[in-house]
Amino acid sequence: MQLFFVGSTVGPLVDSLHNQCLLAYDVAPITISNPFTSSESSLFCSSWAVPPLLGVAYIVLGFILPKLLANITGGNYNCQTTDEGELRNKAIWAVMSTAFIIKLSEYLQTHDAIALGGSALTLDAQTKLGIMAAADAVQWLALDRTPVALLAATITAFGGPLSELPFVAHGFWHYLPESADYLPLSGDVFQSGGIADALASMLLGEGYKDLSLSSITGPCYFAVTTDAIALGRYFYQSRLSK
Numbered sequence: 001m002q003l004f005f006v007g008s009t010v011g012p013l014v015d016s017l018h019n020q021c022l023l024a025y026d027v028a029p030i031t032i033s034n035p036f037t038s039s040e041s042s043l044f045c046s047s048w049a050v051p052p053l054l055g056v057a058y059i060v061l062g063f064i065l066p067k068l069l070a071n072i073t074g075g076n077y078n079c080q081t082t083d084e085g086e087l088r089n090k091a092i093w094a095v096m097s098t099a100f101i102i103k104l105s106e107y108l109q110t111h112d113a114i115a116l117g118g119s120a121l122t123l124d125a126q127t128k129l130g131i132m133a134a135a136d137a138v139q140w141l142a143l144d145r146t147p148v149a150l151l152a153a154t155i156t157a158f159g160g161p162l163s164e165l166p167f168v169a170h171g172f173w174h175y176l177p178e179s180a181d182y183l184p185l186s187g188d189v190f191q192s193g194g195i196a197d198a199l200a201s202m203l204l205g206e207g208y209k210d211l212s213l214s215s216i217t218g219p220c221y222f223a224v225t226t227d228a229i230a231l232g233r234y235f236y237q238s239r240l241s242k
Contacts, residue, residue: 007058160221
């Protein structure tokens with residue numbers, strides 16, 4: 001319940017740091033205007049559908065998935081310390097660093113280049129992903145360093161965006177044209193007329209091949225998994241200490 005509470009409260013706040021430049025909510029949107037600026041950007045932008053989704057996601061990513069992977073691989077869910085105070089500090093730093101990484105994704109998404117001395121670094125899709133991946137690596141090296149967490153976060157980096165497809169398909173939200181650079185089911189991923197094509201059409205609609213996401217969200221899912229695991233370890237240890 002603690003992971004669900006944090007995921008459903010803190011999660012949407014962190015998520016809102018970049019979603020205005022990536023997507024628009026179509027079901028039960030929440031928008032709080034920014035009183036400190038005259039621009040069109042809002043102080044907070046989300047949907048009432050997001051808190052319960054993120055609450056469940058934090059339970060899955062922070063406890064169920066890494067525990068499952070630890071059992072399968074023979075690894076260890078816990079990190080090197082079981083000190084409750086240290087685990088709490090790591091969890092706080094993990095959430096803060098995830099907020100930074102998600103804010104970084106907003107900066108990269110809204111800029112075409114970065115000035116470096118007398119030259120400029122062009123921010124194409126591969127460069128953006130490289131910068132985000134480097135930030136993820138620094139976060140993991142600084143706060144975790146366990147193979148189980150690395151595996152769980154990597155799986156989520158690829159699978160997390162795909163989990164959004166049903167919500168995009170059924171109109172909960174849609175990615176903005178300037179950020180929708182990833183069509184995971186396009187091309188010949190599913191052979192027309194095959195079983196996979198029929199299932200995808202049934203679950204996602206006939207136009208499933210045109211469903212678009214943003215590639216920059218993958219590294220964000222990695223960071224969210226890292227902080228969910230840090231929170232999961234802290235809550236798990238605090239429960240054992242009682």
